[in-house]
Amino acid sequence: MSEVKITAELRTEFGKGAARRTRRAHLVPAVIYGHGADPKHVSVPGHELLLALRTANVLISLEIDGKSELVIPKAVQRDPLRGHLEHVDLLSVKRGEKVTVEIPVQTEGELAPGGNLLEHVLNTLPVEAEATHIPTAVTVSVEGLEAGASILAKDIELPKGSTLATDEDAVVIQIVAAQVEAVEETEEEGEEPAAAVEDAAPEA
Template identity: 30%
Template sequence: MNAIQLNGTARTEKGKKAAASLRSAGMVPCNLYGSKENKSFSLSNAEVRHLIYTPDFQIADINLDGSTHRAIVKEIQMDPVTDEVTHLDFLAIENGKSITVQLPVRIIGGSPKGVRDGGKLQQKVRKLKVKTIPERLVPALELNLEHLELGKTFRVSDINIEGIEVMHAASIPVASVFVPRVVKEEPKAAAASAAAPAAAAKK
């Protein structure tokens, strides 16, 4: 999985006043945890938007003080009025060391069989918590449901992606193809139509 490149600027001053000054200058205060020592730095608003506003999960390579730190976003703080990102916390990651993250769920492939037979696909979850190592991270959990039949459900237990453990109960439904009311009622209507002439003939 490729990493997005970020150019951080070390922060020497801390506190609310210093953070407010950074935000006024179009920068976002950030912290990096989990490395040999915690680091405080800032990123431009443009880089933060590129990192955050995407449907995919992303890894970041943060270039700071001549070194590169591979990390993931751990926490995002946003302004409740403007929805602007006001602070980011990153967690440093290392190959071979397990991490737990939320990955988006993406349905791929053609229409499920049940949809082709008149059903409707309903995706019940948009993200799932998984445990893996950085080398196995993917932008999204891509699930091919072309085989899913009418009235059937795809559950957590059906997910099989090498190196990724889904941290939810196996029975949790991820997506299903349900039978619309109109499809259910068509056989009843047909039966009623067929029964009407027979009833009339008996009179």
């Protein structure tokens, strides 16, 4: 995994008002945690951070006051309507250190004929990996699987250097039988309206 270098600034103002001013300056408030140190409050360029976060578990080299610090994203808060970054929690890591992260589960291949459905029970898989070699994703083949089949966590081949960090019998993907709904015709072609037609009474 390649590193993304971003220059950040230490924050000295806190609170909602300060956060709004930071965002108006096209920066994102962030907090760095880890290794038992006190949390470090920084401001990160919004556009650069947004591009970096397109890669899951991206490794970021933050340049702060002339010093570099390796971090990975742990929690990202976005505006629910516009999707803008509002706040990010970053975990400080070291080379050679093992970390537990969630990696996306991707699928490849075609299911057996029959119109069955593929259901992701888990969209991500918890794994333990070296901080500078975190897999971007894991790919699972569903080629030829039929309804009732399932793929467990222990069935997935992990990238070299990664180990499973969840119950090995956890269901990750399952194949569900297609539900066919019978459509009943309420009227046949040429059928008269269901409402009864009354004959007019003869005039006196």
